[in-house]
Amino acid sequence: MVAVTVWNEYRHERTDDAVATVYPDGIHETIAEALADDHDVRTATLDDPDHGLTDAALSATDVLLWWGHEAHDEVTDRVVDRVQERVLEGMGFVPLHSAHYSKPFKRLMGTSCSLQYREDGEAERLWVVDPGHPIADGLAESIALPETEMYGEPFDVPEPDRLVFVSWFAGGEVFRSGCCYRRGNGRIFYFRPGHETYPIYEDERVRRVLHNAVEWAAPTEGSPRTFGERE
Amino acid sequence: MVAVTVWNEYRHERTDDAVATVYPDGIHETIAEALADDHDVRTATLDDPDHGLTDAALSATDVLLWWGHEAHDEVTDRVVDRVQERVLEGMGFVPLHSAHYSKPFKRLMGTSCSLQYREDGEAERLWVVDPGHPIADGLAESIALPETEMYGEPFDVPEPDRLVFVSWFAGGEVFRSGCCYRRGNGRIFYFRPGHETYPIYEDERVRRVLHNAVEWAAPTEGSPRTFGERE
Amino acid sequence: MVAVTVWNEYRHERTDDAVATVYPDGIHETIAEALADDHDVRTATLDDPDHGLTDAALSATDVLLWWGHEAHDEVTDRVVDRVQERVLEGMGFVPLHSAHYSKPFKRLMGTSCSLQYREDGEAERLWVVDPGHPIADGLAESIALPETEMYGEPFDVPEPDRLVFVSWFAGGEVFRSGCCYRRGNGRIFYFRPGHETYPIYEDERVRRVLHNAVEWAAPTEGSPRTFGERE
Amino acid sequence: MVAVTVWNEYRHERTDDAVATVYPDGIHETIAEALADDHDVRTATLDDPDHGLTDAALSATDVLLWWGHEAHDEVTDRVVDRVQERVLEGMGFVPLHSAHYSKPFKRLMGTSCSLQYREDGEAERLWVVDPGHPIADGLAESIALPETEMYGEPFDVPEPDRLVFVSWFAGGEVFRSGCCYRRGNGRIFYFRPGHETYPIYEDERVRRVLHNAVEWAAPTEGSPRTFGERE
Numbered sequence A, B, C, D: 001m002v003a004v005t006v007w008n009e010y011r012h013e014r015t016d017d018a019v020a021t022v023y024p025d026g027i028h029e030t031i032a033e034a035l036a037d038d039h040d041v042r043t044a045t046l047d048d049p050d051h052g053l054t055d056a057a058l059s060a061t062d063v064l065l066w067w068g069h070e071a072h073d074e075v076t077d078r079v080v081d082r083v084q085e086r087v088l089e090g091m092g093f094v095p096l097h098s099a100h101y102s103k104p105f106k107r108l109m110g111t112s113c114s115l116q117y118r119e120d121g122e123a124e125r126l127w128v129v130d131p132g133h134p135i136a137d138g139l140a141e142s143i144a145l146p147e148t149e150m151y152g153e154p155f156d157v158p159e160p161d162r163l164v165f166v167s168w169f170a171g172g173e174v175f176r177s178g179c180c181y182r183r184g185n186g187r188i189f190y191f192r193p194g195h196e197t198y199p200i201y202e203d204e205r206v207r208r209v210l211h212n213a214v215e216w217a218a219p220t221e222g223s224p225r226t227f228g229e230r231e
Helices: A017-022 A027-035 A055-059 A077-089 A097-101 A103-109 A204-217 B017-022 B027-038 B055-059 B077-089 B097-101 B103-109 B204-217 C017-022 C027-038 C055-059 C077-089 C097-101 C103-109 C204-217 D017-022 D027-035 D055-059 D077-089 D097-101 D103-109 D204-217
Strands: A003-008 A040-045 A063-067 A092-095 A116-128 A142-152 A162-169 A174-183 A186-191 B003-008 B040-045 B063-067 B092-095 B116-128 B142-152 B162-169 B174-183 B186-191 C003-008 C040-045 C063-067 C092-095 C116-128 C142-152 C162-169 C174-183 C186-191 D003-008 D040-045 D063-067 D092-095 D116-128 D142-152 D162-169 D174-183 D186-191
Touching (some): A027 A063, A063 A097, A063 A204, A077 A092, A077 A103, A174 B162, B092 B103, B097 B186, B103 B186, C027 C204, C063 C097, C077 C092, C103 C186, C174 D162, C186 C204, D063 D204, D077 D092, D186 D204
Parallel strands (some): A003 A040, B003 B040, B092 B186, C003 C040, C063 C092, C092 C186, D092 D186
Antiparallel strands (some): A116 A142, A162 A174, B116 B162, B162 B174, C116 C162, C162 C174, D116 D142, D116 D162, D162 D174
């Protein structure tokens, strides 16, 4: 069974009533619940010791999901170093929505990860552009989300290895919403949907994406990563 | 100066009044005019001998633009073979709009090149998702086209080497509208806009894209492509 | 259990003593045996009716391995059409060694698939350059093969989606020996080792690669590939 | 004329006689001389104020070549930040040989950039695997270098956008020696050859690669990179 850690900044939910209404126990608990049936799931948050991401915790994690928004800078560089190292060793990493600006994602991408946005509760339609990708397994050709925060291009990330989703927004923008990367032995999937004031992670189709992403990002055995001087 | 051949099926314009009104001399003449200032441009059409694409004509071509729609099947395999061979040698190839279904493009892609469509004169917004690409030189962040035929995902092509444009359509669809590939030494750029009943190729921004695409697709010197038995 | 079809031209083994000594029952039987433990394996050969690749046979195949050398041209276009179509639908395709020149591989690549070669029984060392790829699962950092036919660059294929192996040859050449592609919903893995006069497919490490490749190339559920007119 | 800055750590040459013999004025001067004919070239070194890479200097640079080996850690993070930012804006970046471990390259890649090595003066053969790439313009099919330090796979970098060169080493290893990336609007080319005790940068063929790389990496006009809130 894949060992999943769901990491959440967990601030909004304790300070903002609009967020607390949608995610009373924190976004991490909603996501954890979505994955609990067939994964070994634990959660961790910013205000835990070491952000809940000790070496032992990360070593025991196959796939790390990450949600953060307003406190990216409070994540210590030591933890970012360790997340990067674990991804290169093979841990899957799934940054969600505003985690495009999280330190580990920016570290792994090497770019600014900037984008355009508009918080206006507009309709989004998430199109599958790579129907053969395992992350699209079991989905319809598109997912209509009635109210979302808009993210628009340009999105300053490296060209994805595989682009799985492209979003359409009622206001006229598009966005590369599902981007696959490999860094070292680790698989990375950035997934756009998920604002804190919309119940996106309650949606069964979004939950299917999260489930597929975890299965896809889980480490495989691989072959040795041996570096240094050779005889 | 880059030697450009603009190829056009040139049937609609002679049989359909709506098309003839928009492109009275044929789509090829409008595109040729758009490129004539700083390229050495000739045109060729389906009903010319050898479709205007003799070995000599292709050998003298640096970049071939291709427009076709209703008569793809009338293009002979001999000409398709020679176009493919020339692309592998280094000739640039720029299929436009409905040329997604042209024989040379399907041959070079190895896929069905199928898509979804709706002919409804709806608004399109063409977003630059790769602002550092030479084909985006001098463009604004997006190009609004008031009336177009919609093309929607999935688009059955190989994952592009670089994705330059993504289209938004008023009806709710998205499309990967500017796709770069290399096959052999040749550069290929598929560009979506361009329906026969809308004056897309009169648009200065679209003409800028065509200009940039020709410059980008022109062959460079390269190094030897030597195959066969070695000592 | 993944349904595998091992296709072999099966000519050399019946006409050339040197080949018959190494593969008395045909290369297909040796490969089939290598995969039989945990796959549902059947074989098919050029001289079977429809080359053993009827619509029914292909529809029942999850992954098709392909070995051919001297009779590529005898494969009918109808069968090539159907193999291409099945790959686009999701069937995995694993062309081996001289199958770089097989019709289905050339069709799916869109390039000449040419290369350099030397038949001199020289040593090859197959390096894993993508240790995180599932096809490298359980392998050492390299595989030394004492006697092989050399294949050298340039190899006229599209840039692979993932490059898993690069070969070193004693004579001074290199080759991209393990190349992953996706076309439509289908996964393609070209694997270089495997000459007809060396017992390459008896090698346990090579068999591990074949096993991994079949697992990797097997279709996943995916999402709909719906094309055509939309409302 | 492309404005080039050649950056060199410039330590070995002042402390190690073997290096000083090969590059008496510093590696940077040799490289600068190789590019001076048709570029506007300046040099900068680690011990210059701000490492010679002030904001003004970087703003005036189109392409930055980087050579470093033993003092990577002395490069300040402020300068690394600025190099990264300039690359994302469009500046070309060409790390050479041991600069695989330079801070700016690791920052832009997001991986460890580790590899295997052996300093044994063995023969290298640098194969062109992408003969259509502008960086291969005018080269033969391979470049034989009589004495080099070996670098071997695995090389822990993201899968290159384009792989131009693969090296063969007499000792039995291979290496992806010419790797193209884009990050933001900037083009990056990692080039392997260049040890400090071999006169690699005196070689006319290597100089041709450097020349081609600078031309390829020079910024194009692009389109706006506008981020932040939209109306």
